[in-house]
Amino acid sequence: MNVKVEESDIFTYEGECIVLGCFETDRKHLAVLDKKFDGRISSLFKRKEFTGELFQLWLLNTLRKIPAENILLVGLGKKEEFDAEKLRKASGHAAKFLREAGVKVFATVLHHSEVTGASVRFLAQTVTEGAVLANYKFVEYKTVDRDKIRFVDSVVLLASKNKKDVESGVNEAVVVSKAQCWVRDLVNSPPSILTPENLVAAAHLLPKSVKVTVFDKKRIKELGMGGILAVNAGSSLDPKFIVAEYKNSSDAPIALVGKGVTFDSGGLSLKPAQYMEDMKMDMAGAGVVLGVLKAIAELKLPVHVIGFAPLTENMPSGLSYKPGDIVTTFSKKTIEVLNTDAEGRVILADALAFAETKNPQAIIDLATLTGACIVALGTAAAGLTGNNHSLMDKVARAGDAVFERCWHLPLFDEYKEMVKSDVADLRNLGRPDKEAGALTAAAFLSAFVEKTPWAHIDIAGPAWSQEDKFYWSKGGTGFGVRLLVELLKSWKKNL
Ligand code: BES
Ligand code: MN
Numbered sequence: 001m002n003v004k005v006e007e008s009d010i011f012t013y014e015g016e017c018i019v020l021g022c023f024e025t026d027r028k029h030l031a032v033l034d035k036k037f038d039g040r041i042s043s044l045f046k047r048k049e050f051t052g053e054l055f056q057l058w059l060l061n062t063l064r065k066i067p068a069e070n071i072l073l074v075g076l077g078k079k080e081e082f083d084a085e086k087l088r089k090a091s092g093h094a095a096k097f098l099r100e101a102g103v104k105v106f107a108t109v110l111h112h113s114e115v116t117g118a119s120v121r122f123l124a125q126t127v128t129e130g131a132v133l134a135n136y137k138f139v140e141y142k143t144v145d146r147d148k149i150r151f152v153d154s155v156v157l158l159a160s161k162n163k164k165d166v167e168s169g170v171n172e173a174v175v176v177s178k179a180q181c182w183v184r185d186l187v188n189s190p191p192s193i194l195t196p197e198n199l200v201a202a203a204h205l206l207p208k209s210v211k212v213t214v215f216d217k218k219r220i221k222e223l224g225m226g227g228i229l230a231v232n233a234g235s236s237l238d239p240k241f242i243v244a245e246y247k248n249s250s251d252a253p254i255a256l257v258g259k260g261v262t263f264d265s266g267g268l269s270l271k272p273a274q275y276m277e278d279m280k281m282d283m284a285g286a287g288v289v290l291g292v293l294k295a296i297a298e299l300k301l302p303v304h305v306i307g308f309a310p311l312t313e314n315m316p317s318g319l320s321y322k323p324g325d326i327v328t329t330f331s332k333k334t335i336e337v338l339n340t341d342a343e344g345r346v347i348l349a350d351a352l353a354f355a356e357t358k359n360p361q362a363i364i365d366l367a368t369l370t371g372a373c374i375v376a377l378g379t380a381a382a383g384l385t386g387n388n389h390s391l392m393d394k395v396a397r398a399g400d401a402v403f404e405r406c407w408h409l410p411l412f413d414e415y416k417e418m419v420k421s422d423v424a425d426l427r428n429l430g431r432p433d434k435e436a437g438a439l440t441a442a443a444f445l446s447a448f449v450e451k452t453p454w455a456h457i458d459i460a461g462p463a464w465s466q467e468d469k470f471y472w473s474k475g476g477t478g479f480g481v482r483l484l485v486e487l488l489k490s491w492k493k494n495l
């Protein structure tokens with residue numbers, strides 16, 4: 001989908017349909033239009049057919065009183081309660097409605113809707129994000145009735161003033177949202193297609209300013225990454241380790257680490273069928289890291305970022321790693337494996353310690369790490385822990401700004417005690433195993449970051465959507481792309 005900015009307004013735009021926001025009260029901006037329409041808008045309100053209730057839609061034929069044929073009124077609810085996320089949702093809601101109606105091109109003035117404290121640029125960005133993300137559908141494997149699959153081709157933001165600001169917001173949103181849709185494609189691809197090798201192939205599609213290095217199994221062995229090798233042992237497919245660097249600043253790098261389990265069966269501690277269904281999504285962290293690199297390289301952000309992605313399947317076989325095994329990781333610390341389904345932390349142990357050898361100023365990891373984090377927070381927020389509160393606050397603030405929320409969870413010493421092993425340095429399962437699962441996992445990871453400010457984002461919940469609504473579609477969400485781009489944009493300012 002492409003997004004354009006046109007220097008016109010609802011009275012001059014020559015196209016099929018214009019999306020227009022409308023609050024429950026304060027409808028002053030509709031007065032002129034209402035008059036042109038011989039009071040048809042105010043009578044809608046009088047009859048309470050359209051009330052402006054949040055996300056209510058009403059399609060109005062213009063009877064050619066203006067050049068456009070239709071106006072889609074979108075309810076924005078109560079003005080005092082309106083915010084950027086409601087705007088993003090309203091934009092997505094309208095886009096999905098028009099898409100299913102077969103509309104290919106529409107204009108919108110939703111970015112004129114007031115959000116307290118927000119600039120025109122930010123509003124244009126938010127409206128664009130909503131529309132681009134809403135238009136996403138994973139249809140690659142649909143063969144029947146392909147001609148009935150509908151997409152919007154282009155959206156036009158009408159800007160009679162502030163055109164430059166609107167354009168700037170639109171351009172950034174298009175880059176970031178398309179990167180986010182690319183991550184969705186990676187996450188939604190079947191696990192026998194999106195193998196470690198093919199995820200590497202995807203990394204090679206990144207912009208040229210991202211230098212991609214890939215370690216194969218031999219190199220992973222030489223480096224002593226015993227965690228990755230252990231998890232990989234049961235798989236017929238070789239592991240890979242991606243190092244992707246974007247350097248557009250002389251500062252020490254910011255390390256982004258993403259869990260890349262291309263399919264998590266649980267291994268010998270096999271998952272029940274029902275829990276395995278969606279486990280192609282267990283590489284979402286790695287996908288997001290690649291998506292962020294794509295976006296920041298296209299935006300040419302003045303930052304130095306290195307992405308690290310350990311990639312493997314977690315499979316049962318006669319060669320699988322076993323409960324009771326002890327593995328030596330890259331840092332030389334040893335792990336007693338008690339549950340082969342707690343594999344994310346085992347590969348991240350290698351990746352975090354390896355990332356630290358690049359002397360980064362900070363390490364941020366994203367991982368679909370624990371079901372326990374979904375129990376705690378659901379899909380509404382990611383769990384946020386780490387060893388440095390100022391870094392964690394920065395992450396949380398960036399998340400709030402773009403509505404990819406992260407919620408602080410504690411990393412008490414008690415949790416660190418719970419992952420100490422009797423026979424090795426650490427155990428990959430908490431003790432007792434049912435308590436504080438998201439936090440014992442985080443406590444385990446913390447042992448592999450020695451000296452660097454570190455934040456851990458458990459995205460198990462928000463990485464996946466069960467809903468096909470607003471700007472989401474069922475499956476991968478790409479959660480984390482907007483958040484990290486926002487964080488990197490404001491990195492220096494907030495230091
Ligand atoms: N990939 C899963 C976590 C997960 C679950 C992500 C559901 C998304 C949705 C992870 O590898 C896992 O299996 N974790 C176990 C850990 C347990 C064995 C200590 C879990 O959360 O049950
Ligand atoms: Mn697992």
Ligand code: ZN
Nearest residue numbers: 261264282344
């Ligand atoms: Zn997993």
